[in-house]
Amino acid sequence: MERETKQQKQIYEVLEECKSHPTLLELTHLVKEKYPNIGQATVYRFVRRYMKRGIVMKLSSFDEDRYDINFNHQHFQCVCCGKIEDVFLKNDVVSLVEDSLKDKKILNTQILVQGICDDCKEKYEEEM
Amino acid sequence: MERETKQQKQIYEVLEECKSHPTLLELTHLVKEKYPNIGQATVYRFVRRYMKRGIVMKLSSFDEDRYDINFNHQHFQCVCCGKIEDVFLKNDVVSLVEDSLKDKKILNTQILVQGICDDCKEKYEEEM
DNA sequence: ATGCGTGCAAACGATTTGCAACTTG
DNA sequence: CAAGTTGCAAATCGTTTGCACGCAT
Numbered sequence: 126m127e128r129e130t131k132q133q134k135q136i137y138e139v140l141e142e143c144k145s146h147p148t149l150l151e152l153t154h155l156v157k158e159k160y161p162n163i164g165q166a167t168v169y170r171f172v173r174r175y176m177k178r179g180i181v182m183k184l185s186s187f188d189e190d191r192y193d194i195n196f197n198h199q200h201f202q203c204v205c206c207g208k209i210e211d212v213f214l215k216n217d218v219v220s221l222v223e224d225s226l227k228d229k230k231i232l233n234t235q236i237l238v239q240g241i242c243d244d245c246k247e248k249y250e251e252e253m
Numbered sequence: 254m255e256r257e258t259k260q261q262k263q264i265y266e267v268l269e270e271c272k273s274h275p276t277l278l279e280l281t282h283l284v285k286e287k288y289p290n291i292g293q294a295t296v297y298r299f300v301r302r303y304m305k306r307g308i309v310m311k312l313s314s315f316d317e318d319r320y321d322i323n324f325n326h327q328h329f330q331c332v333c334c335g336k337i338e339d340v341f342l343k344n345d346v347v348s349l350v351e352d353s354l355k356d357k358k359i360l361n362t363q364i365l366v367q368g369i370c371d372d373c374k375e376k377y378e379e380e381m
Numbered sequence: 382a383t384g385c386g387t388g389c390a391a392a393c394g395a396t397t398t399g400c401a402a403c404t405t406g
Numbered sequence: 407c408a409a410g411t412t413g414c415a416a417a418t419c420g421t422t423t424g425c426a427c428g429c430a431t
Binding site for chain 1: 301307327329332342344349351360362366371
């Protein structure tokens, strides 16, 4: 049977407080800042376990993998600079998606839009 | 200026023919089966480049990363066995999403639903 | 008391990179 | 012809793992 440990609560807390979308390495640093004696392997094990439970999700960015714990928004990523913005959709698209899959047991739904952010429009035209 | 090479066309072709959602290693094997003299680094460089263009997308499954080139469907992944199913939503949710972001230059939109597939329902209850 | 979770450091393995040869435009 | 791309193998570095100890149940 799986146990709930102090470390898991602490890592969860750090991830929840963190407004950005940290990579595994960044998360490890954040955790170690606040709780120096948590080992890196524990952070990695935490993320794997909580992803498997559908509590933490990995964002499918084209570059580094980033993690988030918050499901009330969606994401836009710029393929040029890699920046990820939170996006709050007007329509409740997630319900719409989940309704059409109502025969399945759903844990979470993520929507990722990729494109070019305003800052990168010029740079992007040149590169391509 | 970026060039279009024989190898890139061949890798694209393999990925397009491939109905599954291969990992990088699987894709490399598929490519080498058909075009034995394409190097592994070339496959990796192809995927990175085409992702950056928004042509290939990475599916952020909770376990291995998988790649797809086809944007006319969405994905459901079972967090128990890791299997990824293609999902065709009735409503045109993607348009709905993209409409609410119409100030941005969009390349692609992916929706990933995670949950438990029918085959795993029992197994999952036990584990948790 | 039992056995799962942790922390450390070592092992692993997927991905990246340097370079000479080759292609593309 | 010049510059970008490839293929190979080696280097890199993020992630996983083995093990002894600590802690949750």
